[in-house]
Amino acid sequence: MKTVRLTQQGIVFAIFVLLFAGFSIFLPGFPTTDNMLTLLQNVAVLGILGLAMALVVIGRGIDLSLIAALAVPSGLLLQLVQDGDSFSHALLMAALLTLAFGLFNGWLIAYAEVPSIFATLATGLFLAGLGQTALFKLDVVQWSPGLAGFEKLGQGNLFGIPMPIVMFAGACFVVAAFLRRTRYGAFIYAIGDNPFAARASGLPTRPLIVLQYVLASLIGLLAGLVLAASVNSMPTRIYNSTMIYDVILVVVLGGIGLAGGRGGVLNVVIGTLLIGTMLNGMTIMNMSYSAQNLVKGVVLLAAVITDSFLNPRNEETAQQGDI
Template identity: 55%
Template sequence: MFSRLLGHQAWSQERIVLALAVLLFAVSAALLPGFLAPNNLISIIRSVSVLGILALGMAVVIIGRGIDLAVVAIMAMSAAWYLQLLNDGWSEGAALLVTVAGVLAIGMANGFLIAYADVPAIFATLASGAFVFGYVRSQLITQDAVPVPPGHWLETLGSGRFFAIPAEVFVFAGAAFIAYLFLRYTKWGRFVYFMGDNFQAARNLGIPVRPMIMLRYVISALIALAAGLLTAASLHSINTRVVNSTLLYDIILVVVIGGIGLSGGKGGVRNVIVGALLIGIMLNAMTIIDIPNIYQNLFKATILLIAIIVDSLLNPRDEQTAQQGDI
């Protein structure tokens, strides 16, 4: 009965967030000049798409009771390295193969540290994100902003439209559909939920928990690469300074406010979509109002703190986690 109550709360939170997104859109359209301008709507769609794709990877990790603080560093630095290789004269196939191999290595390293070396996820991914940024920026690329080579397929993707809808929307829709199929209709997806709901019980059932941890972080890294390429396509370049921005907190905010519990074991793709819609519209509205970044960050931090508190009330920690938190 208690699990059914939690499920009802999660569904209610999802509906509430969707209603807030619709209300915020309507209010912004009525009060903010230029909000409904085609260029601004395209900007919202693009930001929601990239933010949503990154949140999909984070959601897979968090549902399994983990967290990935390296996702923004992987996104920016992998795309920048790929573009740098192309600008240095590498062929498309070789550059993409090497970049994917590097991203896989990072995801596997994160998973190994967490699953086999028992390093807490928050510290393992924080350290790996800092390492990825420092190593790639100092050794593999020559400048903060790396441009897309003229005539490259990313340039075509970024300017592509289908019925006036940017290609990014279809990429996000495809990624969301694949994530939905993985989480709901594969045994590995079910394992993710089992591990997030009760890790020790999942281990006792014979679920390969350590390989599954590695799989989650590999998936997160690959999704980050896809988001980086999509960002480069829309901007025709990738700026590695985004690693030092608040994008990581925006991703976590999307996941938590959308209804995916930090305690693991609950939530799904729909939560990511409604969370991305709300946060994307909110960020765009604050930009149009010309709220200084420092106040935007304060506002987002307040919302994130409230969302985490609400999440802790709706999704109380289990006995095992509570005991680990005792002094």
């Protein structure tokens, strides 16, 4: 007789099902079509960011600068078009800023050996400050006629499916293929599992760490473009929100171990569904922002404690550069 082995992934999915069913029964506005579309749209942006964070965490790092990577390059695109630049040139400038930012993050962590939590905290603050002081005229960068058609990225649909969901699904496919079908993805798992063994076996660990942060920043830009197209603006002060904690919640609750080398895209999808449902339900219940933060803090603390038991660290995991 086979025994059923409970995993964090399975437990979180069961909690999601129960939570969704409970909200559907007890919250009158929850199961409506409009609310489901709103939930899915919000979940899409959060899920895309979760994929970026997953790439870094699997390689035994963390990226606290993701919200800056979401807000500033996409805000720069909107600002340049508003100032008269063509959309293609503005998109190129946003991509170059994102690429430079990811390279700088990766260099700090891989070559300067600054722990990722401190490096990305500092660079995120720097990029956000750069945008607010030098790049943007207002905190909310408004839409302009030169962006006509771009809104379909966030407001259109494909065969009846909202484009943000399509973009999230496409990002999931690409990241899953990268992690599971390419040697670079396998190398990232190897670095996360044991960086010293990976280096001893001849893997180019430093360039691979840089690659992780470049990819994370580019995925952050994608999330920013989807968000900007969805709301026809870019509220650049979103960096000051608690969104980065939601992203960490998605990754940790989904079952991607903070010790590195474990998890994948399916974990991100499950974590995204649970956090998206929880946030949407709290909004419908008119919970205050402070109360929502309290709930998220408790859930994150429980998730981190659970992760420490399910993915215990050994002497090798407590080294510089580890979370």
